[in-house]
Amino acid sequence: MKKVALFTTLALALFTFNSCKKEAVPEPGVDIISVSSDYKAVIWKYSATWCPPCGTYGFPAFHDAMANNPNTIVPIHVHPQDAIVDITSPEQTVIHDFFDWSGTPSGGFNADGQDFYPDADTYQAKIDAARAAHATAKVGVGMTHKVEGGKLTIKTKTVFFQDVTAPLNLAVYVVETDVIEDQVTSSGPTLTNAHFGPTFRGSANGAWGTQISTSSVKGTKIDGEYSFTIPSDVRNSANLKVAAIIYRMENGEPVEVVNANLY
Amino acid sequence: MKNKLVALLVLALFASFTHANANPYKHKKKRFKQLAYKQGQIGAHVGSAFLFTTNYDEQEYSLFGTLETKKKGFIYSVSGEYAVTHFLAVGGYYFGGISEKVTITDVTNPSNVYGFDHKYMGFGLRPVFHAPIEHAKIDPYAGLNLGMTKIKSTAFGEKNYIEGLEGSKMSFGIYAGANYFFTKNIGAFVEGGYSKLYPLLHVGAAVKF
Numbered sequence: 001m002k003k004v005a006l007f008t009t010l011a012l013a014l015f016t017f018n019s020c021k022k023e024a025v026p027e028p029g030v031d032i033i034s035v036s037s038d039y040k041a042v043i044w045k046y047s048a049t050w051c052p053p054c055g056t057y058g059f060p061a062f063h064d065a066m067a068n069n070p071n072t073i074v075p076i077h078v079h080p081q082d083a084i085v086d087i088t089s090p091e092q093t094v095i096h097d098f099f100d101w102s103g104t105p106s107g108g109f110n111a112d113g114q115d116f117y118p119d120a121d122t123y124q125a126k127i128d129a130a131r132a133a134h135a136t137a138k139v140g141v142g143m144t145h146k147v148e149g150g151k152l153t154i155k156t157k158t159v160f161f162q163d164v165t166a167p168l169n170l171a172v173y174v175v176e177t178d179v180i181e182d183q184v185t186s187s188g189p190t191l192t193n194a195h196f197g198p199t200f201r202g203s204a205n206g207a208w209g210t211q212i213s214t215s216s217v218k219g220t221k222i223d224g225e226y227s228f229t230i231p232s233d234v235r236n237s238a239n240l241k242v243a244a245i246i247y248r249m250e251n252g253e254p255v256e257v258v259n260a261n262l263y
Numbered sequence: 264m265k266n267k268l269v270a271l272l273v274l275a276l277f278a279s280f281t282h283a284n285a286n287p288y289k290h291k292k293k294r295f296k297q298l299a300y301k302q303g304q305i306g307a308h309v310g311s312a313f314l315f316t317t318n319y320d321e322q323e324y325s326l327f328g329t330l331e332t333k334k335k336g337f338i339y340s341v342s343g344e345y346a347v348t349h350f351l352a353v354g355g356y357y358f359g360g361i362s363e364k365v366t367i368t369d370v371t372n373p374s375n376v377y378g379f380d381h382k383y384m385g386f387g388l389r390p391v392f393h394a395p396i397e398h399a400k401i402d403p404y405a406g407l408n409l410g411m412t413k414i415k416s417t418a419f420g421e422k423n424y425i426e427g428l429e430g431s432k433m434s435f436g437i438y439a440g441a442n443y444f445f446t447k448n449i450g451a452f453v454e455g456g457y458s459k460l461y462p463l464l465h466v467g468a469a470v471k472f
Binding site for chain 2: 072142162
């Protein structure tokens with residue numbers, strides 16, 4: 001009887017070890033890289049805080065596109081010298097010239113188009129077309145970043161979901177989010193304390209990044225590490241994020257955004 | 264760590280029973296016709312199993328987002344053996360009913376949810392050493408399990424590009440336990456061990472004839 005009780009007690013005690021759930025929660029951008037399997041289109045806005053049509057047309061159109069596509073785009077504001085940007089990086093000049101932005105506000109879409117005074121519908125059409133063309137992502141990228149002194153240390157991981165034979169570059173841009181500034185308008189009052197989305201502060205590895213692959217098979221993972229000197233016009237380094245863009249290149253220029261990610 | 268403690272505990276119980284009952288019934292051999300284990304008998308176990316550690320690569324899956332794992336189902340196991348000698352039996356085992364759902368949520372796009380439903384089952388051989396204590400009711404034993412665990416992996420989610428686990432893997436380990444017979448033929452058993460891709464704790468009904 002004693003022995004039956006012993007066996008029963010042992011069995012019951014150990015029954016409680018049968019766990020049913022365990023959870024791992026990585027914190028992106030801190031110490032865990034998270035690679036998205038979804039495709040994100042890249043949209044650009046070239047505008048200035050001193051530009052009245054930018055406040056009336058550019059700012060609302062771009063922010064509508066951001067609001068309508070909260071998780072499926074990488075939006076990047078590019079400013080010439082204005083109240084937000086004191087220092088124009090050399091990469092910004094290259095990007096400006098590539099898109100041939102003739103004035104403000106101008107827009108850019110992935111690596112294959114631009115428009116003057118783009119409205120929200122134009123942005124949306126470009127986003128939808130890019131996501132449809134890349135419904136199955138071939139490559140994904142994740143990153144982490146850490147502010148250390150006056151520098152941002154960035155780590156990336158690029159994962160190939162399919163075999164890809166093409167020259168691919170990974171560009172690692174640094175953007176500052178939630179920049180608050182007044183934006184003049186051409187009709188109506190100034191937009192005071194307007195919240196600007198991700199504002200281009202520079203690149204850690206050149207205007208179009210550096211080559212990461214010419215041919216990779218499914219399952220290939222490529223690690224990268226970069227250092228970015230934080231410019232003095234950055235208002236809050238805690239609001240810095242990384243926009244990583246994988247470009248397919250031809251003759252030294254991007255012809256396609258293969259995928260992108262932002263956090 | 265806890266799996267190793269379970270294995271050590273059961274091995275200690277096995278050893279204590281073996282030692283405590285090494286010779287006490289020698290002089291009573293003639294009195295007891297009923298033995299918990301004897302050569303020539305056929306034995307079987309039917310029961311539930313616990314502490315099955317699945318083997319998907321958590322670090323790999325975590326690379327793509329927030330991970331959530333839910334195990335479900337009732338793990339059942341059956342085994343049978345034939346007592347070749349007064350201390351050695353050979354037999355086989357089968358277990359099944361193990362399911363788990365691994366869900367990955369893309370942290371940059373929380374609507375992008377995907378993952379895998381895994382199902383596990385296993386079978387194999389069981390050589391078993393039975394302690395020759397010649398007790399009427401208690402039958403401690405220890406042995407090896409040598410077999411194979413099969414994994415069926417079903418992917419879900421639109422943007423799931425990760426390799427699943429589908430396939431078969433060899434499984435081998437050690438275990439120890441004891442049968443306790445309430446009657447001549449029917450009893451209960453508890454067994455624990457250390458093995459990959461094999462439930463580490465089994466409890467249930469034991470029969471012999």
